[in-house]
Amino acid sequence: MMNGKEYKESLKKLKPIIYYDGEKIEDVVEHPMTKPHVNSAAMTYELAFDPLYENLMTATSHLTGKKVNRFTHIHQSKEDLVNKVKMMRMIAQKTGTCFQRCVGLDAIGATFITTYNMDKAKGTNYHQKFLKWLEYIQENDFMVAGAMTDVKGDRSLKPSKQADPDLFTHIVEKREDGIVIKGAKAHMTGMANSHEMLILPTTNLLPGDEDYAVACAIPIDAEGVFHVFGRQTNSDRRLHGDIDTGNAEYAIVGGETLTVLDNVFVPWDRVFMCGEVEFAQDYVTRFAAYHRQNYGGCKVGNADVLIGATSLIAKYNGTSKASHIKDKLIEMTHLAETMYACSLACSYEGVKMEAGSYYVNTLLANEVKLNCTRNMYEISRLAHEIAGGFIATLPHENDLKSEVTGPYIRKYFAGDAKYPTEDRIKIARLLENMSGGTALAESMHGAGSPQAMRIMIGRESNMEQKEKLAADLVNIDISKY
Template identity: 30%
Template sequence: MGLRTAKEYRDGLRDGRRVFYRGQRVTSVGDHPELTLAVDHSAHCFDIAQSHPELAVADGYSAFYRVPRSAEQLRARGELIETVSRLGGGIIVLKEVGSDAMFALLRTLEGEELERAKAFHERVCRDDLALAVAQTDVKGDRSLAPHQQADPDLYLRIVDEDADSITVRGAKCHTSYSANADELIVLPTRAMGPEDADYAVSFALPVDTPGLDIYVSPYLAGERNEFEFPLSSKHKMLESLTVFDDVRVPNERVFLNRRPELAGPLAIAFVDYHRFTAINYKLPLLDLLVGSASLIAEYNGIARAGHVKDKITQLIAYAETVRGLAELAALRSRPGQDGIQQPDPVAVNTAKYTFAHGFHGAAAKLMDLAGGLLATGPGGEDWANPEIRAVLEKYYAAAVPAEPRLRLRLRLRLLNLIADLTARDYGGYQAVLATHAEGSLEAEKLQIARTYDPTRARAYVSHHAGLA
């Protein structure tokens, strides 16, 4: 078993994968002037093995792929995810989601399919592969089951099979990192009935497999200077529509083949780990919100105002509630199949719901404290022009305790970070992620209702009410 360097990861992307971006075929993802930013961002999951080996290396391989078998190992995984997210500006990097899928496969499958998953997991550890996950089907009419759709390809399905392979057709959307990962794990998106058997499929395959086409979203496109975009000029995550045009998958890579009874349990098992990943990678983002609010209040000279203290206190309570629930999800975890530790589903979904439900209000509080310069402030070209900069230095002075010119520079840089985080397209991206990534608010509420055991609470009520 070994560990790859970031350079080896980048070199591995120069293959025959079919990636399309802004209407054009990309010949090399790692060398494209815009997409290379995302590759550099994802490289953190390889660099961290050198910078934080105590967290990122387990028994000679990447700790992202260590199967958690105790509450402490799950807690350590949360710390690893938080640390790499901190390096990545508050968003996931690459290996986190693929490892979530691996744990779900190992916890759900049985028989020959489980043995295939175990063999794949060993190869992932040995070769230090970066995995993306394709789970969400495009779905078409969401009131209809997969087999009821007018176009049968709106859910990924098996269209042919022989003694050695299956052939699949359809598409998955929201496939983060599929353009710059080594391999892709496909999971079912929902529970399925017997008539949906062709859609109950899971497998893994290299990204350069013939028939696999990846259409990268243009969101956050274009050049970004570091002055105006301190976050999004350094960090980018690629989101894609991933199309399977009669893709052949060898049997040894197939984990679920027309097993509708396992589609729902596998999807839910992935959700358990993926939301645990979510609440831990969101923690640096919450620190950005709280820290920015505290600093901008000082820079604007309003830190002593009662309403300002109240807003900052609310942000602190929001952030610490999510952090506490993240820790609780590991503390209350329990072993499942083959001793694989499962995050507590009530705690993990409550944490994710709390984050998602509170994010937009938290961003609004931060924008309120920062002021209108988030939208009307000067740009990088203005700052670089000495004549214009002199005007800016005069009229955009602040309350920062420093020399006037340094005072202005600090305030404008902080305002640009807040604008990048809340008011510009990266802020919009974060708002959508908060609402829909790792599952919607309604999906999280549904899991809380499904997994909460009311026995103790009801028994307590029955005792005091004399019902028993």
């Protein structure tokens, strides 16, 4: 396993092409736009060496019997699923943001199951190839970006019906030694500071879309790959100091890229799906359920920080003893713990798959994420209400540091005299950044938009059984309908 420092050193050996603001990022570890995201991901490495968190952060590889970082592990029990959630809450409490490495973990978990199922049904050999690649990932403790989401163009059209065939990633050539793929993946969390990406289809596919049924692994600096790094709410504040960014060390959200795959060659031993349209839906469902499980871990860890910030602001403001403030903090805690409870539930209700790994309860995993799309907004709304308007009107941190205006800002932005004004401003900036813009959009759309969850809940809700329960109680035989 690598520690945080070794992880950062390993990134310096890669040569990805990453653009930001019209220029190339030469060093992701040091560039101001990527540095805090690297620091956050580095926590997934560093904490694996902390004896306090060994149980959460590491596991025993079922492939090699060696100790591996949990972010490269195939879940072998319900306890593994539960530990994943607890691990994510713990890291999120320490970083106050996304640490990015779960998307790859979930793509690995889904690929493990789907390659097994494809091989069983079709006599292909994807599973063994995937296991060989996974062993390489585990041995090197690499970070893998989970690359599912295509750019999708006209959302009402299937991939092969789009005006531009590249709006979904697809195979453009099959060669003796491998395939060539083209397209782009959007919103790629942690891609800029990963080692590899694991590509999988973004939607269910129908016959005629075979070229779009592709899963494969590619180094992030493979020939033909380039990335355009996203601009987040307030990210330019990093260029002017630390306080106004809210969380200078670890940033807000994950640091996403548009990743362009411009005729990228992938050797056959790294291809894990090639044309099997009938398995795309199951693949996407598995990935989505594993990924939706996480939101009651990481987002709750972030909510813990946000609730703490809100409680501190109430103290700074002199309102902490008011009953409506206390009640709103209780409500925020209730909303957060409800998400956590759902994540634990979908893990404890996990099942062993034929492939040998453990998989979460799909219905409950979708409940986690649907709750998150609402609860994080409500938690943020309450945080704003308690904090007051100054979170929207605070001056620039350079004005705080200025000899001319600084004393006035300290004087007139003071709250309860017990506390330094600068502490009040720092926490206000943390609260402001954690509760708006990019952070909220991630809670809404990360791991899928709410409607995607509602579709899954509809599919998994077993309405016939519910109808029968009602009918049985009043002696109606609905089997006759």
